[in-house]
Amino acid sequence: xxxxxxxxxxxxxxxxxxxxxxxxxxxxxxxxxxxxxxxxxxxxxxxxxxxxxxxxxxxxxxxxxxxxxxxxxxxxxxxxxxxxxxxxxxxxxxxxxxxxxxxxxxxxxxxxxxxxxxxxxxxxxxxxxxxxxxxxxxxxxxxxxxxxxxxxxxxxxxxxxxxxxxxxxxxxxxxxxxxxxxxxxxxxxxxxxxxxxxxxxxxxxxxxxxxxxxxxxxxxxxxxxxxxxxxxxxxxxxxxxxxxxxxxxxxxxxxxxxxxxxxxxxxxxxxxxxxxxxxxxxxxxxxxxxxxxxxxxxxxxxxxxxxxxxxxxxxxxxxxxxxxxxxxxxxxxxxxxxxxxxxxxxxxxxxxxxxxxxxxxxxxxxxxx
Numbered sequence: 001x002x003x004x005x006x007x008x009x010x011x012x013x014x015x016x017x018x019x020x021x022x023x024x025x026x027x028x029x030x031x032x033x034x035x036x037x038x039x040x041x042x043x044x045x046x047x048x049x050x051x052x053x054x055x056x057x058x059x060x061x062x063x064x065x066x067x068x069x070x071x072x073x074x075x076x077x078x079x080x081x082x083x084x085x086x087x088x089x090x091x092x093x094x095x096x097x098x099x100x101x102x103x104x105x106x107x108x109x110x111x112x113x114x115x116x117x118x119x120x121x122x123x124x125x126x127x128x129x130x131x132x133x134x135x136x137x138x139x140x141x142x143x144x145x146x147x148x149x150x151x152x153x154x155x156x157x158x159x160x161x162x163x164x165x166x167x168x169x170x171x172x173x174x175x176x177x178x179x180x181x182x183x184x185x186x187x188x189x190x191x192x193x194x195x196x197x198x199x200x201x202x203x204x205x206x207x208x209x210x211x212x213x214x215x216x217x218x219x220x221x222x223x224x225x226x227x228x229x230x231x232x233x234x235x236x237x238x239x240x241x242x243x244x245x246x247x248x249x250x251x252x253x254x255x256x257x258x259x260x261x262x263x264x265x266x267x268x269x270x271x272x273x274x275x276x277x278x279x280x281x282x283x284x285x286x287x288x289x290x291x292x293x294x295x296x297x298x299x300x301x302x303x304x305x306x307x308x309x310x311x312x313x314x315x316x317x318x319x320x321x322x323x324x325x326x327x328x329x330x331x332x333x334x335x336x337x338x339x340x341x342x343x344x345x346x347x348x349x350x351x352x353x354x355x356x357x358x359x360x361x362x363x364x365x366x367x368x369x
Contacts, residue, residue, distance in 0.1 A: 009324075010351070012360055013332035014144050014305060015172070016194035016201050017348040019260075023199055026259040027252050034249035042258050043249070047237065049261035050205050053174060053197075053269065054189060056181035060208040060230065062237045063257055065250055068171040068192030071204030073101050074228040075167050075188040079136050079212060081221050082106030087129045089113075089120040089139035092146045093335050094169060098138045105224055110134070116337050117146050117307070119300045122154035129164055135215075136165045142173035145335040147296040147307040147344065149177065156184035165212055171195060174205070175264050176276045176304040176348060187212040193253070196276070196304055198349030199260035202253045276303045279352045283345065286361040290368065295342055304352060306345045307338060311368065316340050319367055327363040 011018045032039040051061045064071050076098070080086060086107040088099040091114040102109045110132045114120050120139065129137045137159060141150050152168060159166045165187040170179050176196030181189050187209040194201035208216070208230065216223075216230055223229040227247065235244035264272060280303020284294060287308050295307040310316055316333060320343065323329050334342030345360065347353075 008328055010329045010356060010359065012346050012351055012356060013330045014344045014346050015192070015348065017196070017198050017346060017351040019198050019200060019256075020263055020350045022263065023256050023260045026255040027200070029252070029255050031251050034251060035243055035245065039251065040243065043237065043254060046254060046258050046261065049258070049265060050207065053261060053264060054170075054179060054181045054205070054207045055183060055269075056189075056207050056209075058181070058207045058209055059238065060213050060234060061206070062233070063193075063203040063205050063254065064190075064228065064233070065202075065247065066204055067194070067201050068190065068204050069097070070228065071171070071190030071192065071206045072098060072169060073225065074204070074206055074230065075190050075208075076101045076136075076138070077105050077224040077228055078208075078216050078230045079165050079167070079188060080105040080107045081219060083108060084135040085110065085132050086136045086138065087112065087125070087132055087134040088137075089125055089150070091118060091120055091148060091150075092116055092140065092143035094140045094144055094171070098140065098167075098169065102136070102138070107136070117148060117295045118297050119148055119150050122151055122158075125155055126158045129159065134164050136167055138167035138169070140169040141179070142170065142177065142302050142305065144172045144305055144344070145307075146338070147294075147302045147305045149173075149296075149300045149302045151300070152186075153180075153184050156186055160185035165215060172302070172305055172348070175269070175272055176352075177273055177302065181207055181209075193257055193260070195346075196272075196348045196352075197257070197260050197264065198351070199256045200253065202250060203257055205257075276347065276352050278303075279347050279354055279357050280304060280306065282354060282357045283347060283361070286357065287364075290361070290365055292364075295338060304346060304348045306347075307334065307342050308345060309338075309342050314368075316343070322367055323363055327359070327366075329360055329363055331360070
């Protein structure tokens with residue numbers, strides 16, 4: 001008899017996270033057409049719930065069809081034209097990805113780089129933005145490759161009354177730690193469904209300020225990507241003057257996001273942040289008791305994504321495979337400078353529980369014994 005598929009797993013990697021049963025159930029609902037009048041209120045409620053979770057009043061708040069990287073690309077290609085000056089903070093993989101997408105959009109990219117595991121000092125980032133007269137300034141709030149929690153409120157405050165557009169990656173932070181788009185004067189922000197929202201991968205929530213939408217409308221060149229052109233997508237999402245077809249919306253994923261956002265709001269944002277903080281601290285303390293070092297800068301460690309060093313001489317990939325095969329627990333390997341010597345342990349959304357922390361700590365202790 002064939003082994004059961006899919007195998008039973010506890011998803012404690014950098015994403016996807018475990019999905020609540022109610023969200024999985026919503027995926028099985030009968031399909032409706034993406035222009036069906038019975039479906040459109042669901043889409044409207046998704047956008048309203050996203051405004052609450054992003055903490056914004058932005059009209060241009062919506063789910064982009066695609067994973068978090070599609071949201072990243074949507075923010076960049078809609079705001080950047082060839083020759084524009086763009087400053088990007090790079091202290092991990094996803095800051096590097098932001099810079100690469102901006103280069104491909106034709107920007108003159110200037111990076112502010114720091115060692116992996118360290119934050120980018122807000123004052124240094126703002127100084128670079130001013131020095132290069134940047135049209136766009138982009139930084140990662142929760143760097144998934146390192147577990148660093150980047151301070152951004154000071155950056156937003158400094159850029160609020162300037163012409164610079166402030167872009168923020170919240171793929172791993174949204175619904176896990178505080179995100180305040182309006183309070184931090186963020187002009188374009190993107191996330192992903194598969195992390196702290198605990199919805200399957202496939203959608204990227206985004207929000208654009210009025211300042212960002214004005215920049216989009218004032219472009220002198222077409223948006224590089226037709227599929228991600230916000231001026232076209234909004235004609236379907238906002239329904240102003242009727243819903244204009246752009247592409248077929250992923251109906252089942254929107255059902256799932258709708259249910260996932262309801263669960264977030266039922267729990268309450270502050271309560272959800274507190275849960276992540278509590279279980280993250282429990283994991284950090286347990287790893288320290290096992291003698292394993294935390295690699296992100298002290299005082300700037302994410303509770304929902306932890307990079308932890310392994311003992312010298314340990315075969316990281318083999319040990320991680322044993323964790324999967326013997327304990328049914330998935331964690332992520334290190335990236336970049338941490339490759340081969342570290343793990344990335346995620347406690348995101350439905351996966352962020354004390355039970356999961358106890359299980360993964362016991363399993364790691366068993367494997368290292």
